[in-house]
Amino acid sequence: MRFAALASVVLLAACALPRSGPNKNEIFQGAVERGGNTHIIYVNDHVARAASFAPSYGFGSDFTSAGSVGADEIRPGDVLGLTIWENVDDGLLASLGQSNTNLQELQVDSAGYIFVPYAGRVKAAGNSPDELRRLITSRLSAQTPDPQVTVTRIAGDGATVSVMGKVNGQGVFPIERPTRTLSAMLAKAGGVSIDPEVAVVTVKRGGNTGRVWLKDLYANPRFDVALRPGDVILVEEDQRSFTALGALGGQTKVPLGSEQINAIEAIAMVGGLSSNLADPTGVFVLRDEPMSVARNVLGQDVYGDQRMAYVLDLTRPNGLFLARDFMIRDGDTVYVTEAPYVQWQKTLGAITGAAGTANALNNTVN
Template identity: 30%
Template sequence: MIHLRTTARVLGIAALLCTAGCSTLPTTGPTTDQVVSNGDNPNERRYVITDLDERVVSILNGLSGPSLRARFGDYRPAPENRIGVGDEVRINIWEAAAGGLFSGPPSVPGQSSGARMSSIPDQVVGRDGAVTVPYAGRIQVSGRSPQAVEQVILERLAGKAIEPQVLVTVSRNISNSVTVTGEVTSGARIPLSARGDRILDAVAAAGGVRGAVHESFVRLTRGQQTVTMPMETILANPQENVALRGGDIITVVREPQTYTAFGAVGQQTVVPFGRITLSLEEAVAKAGGLLDFRADPDGVFLLRFEPPSTVRAIQPGRAIDARERLIPVVYRLTLRDAKSYFLARSFRMRDKDTLYVANASAAELQKFLNLIGSLTAPITSGARTANAF
């Protein structure tokens, strides 16, 4: 009788646990119903929940990512490099005969004529944008091409030198250079050539990227604008390999893309993409797939933050707080329908997404039955021992 009364008490406690919805049982996260009901609660909408269908996948795939060409405009290179402050300029001047301002004295009969060329030492273009040429004075060179500077010097020397000819070259190009830094073999300031250089030219001149291409991102800064784009995207789309301008800064950043897997999957961990693009189908497989005896195929969820414009496109008419810049969104996929696997293949994962698979209701019931068994096992064993005597 004592054993029967004790067993009844234990079963009564277990029944109370069941009545409470088994909320005290250990679990890896919310059930499918809890995720859905919390998102649909009009009194406390903590996130947006939407079913993943063809319309939603089409909207998401149609969103345009960052574009170097769209931000920085003209794809064509600069038509001509111009001299700027900080450049070093070399000026050579020839005269048609000896005995002039820049040539040697007249030759002695029977000997070769005097030198007819004079090279002015390299000069750094000052903050005033000018350099000094003997007998021509201070010449404004900043913003002008070498050919334009040659013409100015010729005009200044007219009537002073003997039929002068001038050659202006930039011996050290500072203003028409770009800075390449970050995850490259040899970061440096790289002068731009006259033919016009592009992003991949500058990265190659710096020795190329040190890490894997699919983990490398190129960040181009021009003035106050900065755009970051995957290296693989630039390689695959030549239109994004935009022409560089003097003063541009290229930073190569290594950012391995990852997502987090929770719930009833084979591996609950942070999973690297291993490539530049990854589908939801591949993400589930890389996480070890759904666990046969735990996973709810109706409870596959993808969590991420979306801008208000995307949320309005997904759920037209939904009220959105104007102060919200990013809104938590939960995409729900049911894998009971074979068509969902094609949707999962079309759905593109993003860096720092969260994949969650809820436990099936049967799994929660099994936990409850296991709890009953663990509570009643000692009593049952004791009763059997007592009956043996």
């Protein structure tokens, strides 16, 4: 009776033993060869090279081949500001005792015109601010002596871009002569408000999107693309990361940062393998591979994204070198299995603990 009770306690304890996740054999049970849906691949030199694909940031030809906007050309939707000085005490526009008149926020209509008192409906679109100034001056000269006119452009619906996100001054900005490129417009918005090392700049133009690291934008003139009316610029902190689980020094979601990291570095970033728990033959990198990469890795035709579990055996003669050559990507899960003896230790602990509990109960009854 006592033995049966003890065996029941031990069995229940063994079934409920805590652990950090599946062991190596349990992961292998999900292999495609065993009816599962995961390709389990031991990493070798070929696999490390074939899987080293990394989606890079940058701009396509639709961005890099776009020419600069004629920044001085007024467009329908632009908002203009006019200041008119008259060389008389009692002018056409100025109030008594004033020498100038400010006409602010004159929006260029869809046909390209603005209305200026005493000058009438004036064609603004297609002209530069200086050309429009001369045109308005000419029209007013017939009615007031020696008028002086200035024309300024204000952000409107014309040649403007929107700057949002982690910048010091969000807003809608006109494309002007000094701000026709991406870097100049970011400077116009006050620069970024986050660490430049992790800042990513996205430009959306119609249905196309380009993305670049801020530090690459400043280092490579090719990324300093010309802006077009309607562009949306977003500055944000890089969101790429990998997840570390299992018998590691820490289990957490880890930002990748701006640099590529390999499997060794990824493990080191969370404190390395747990010396008391980890199985160095069972380091897994789990990811969904795009079809082109999966075909190169597997050497066969597959269709669609493929679920892959890459196995790194650090105990092999070149295991550490292979782990150093295997690059980690956004969305990866780095999982380290527990060593088989760990479960034996836990089982023995459960047995001895259960036996001690049974003896205690027996002594209490007696």
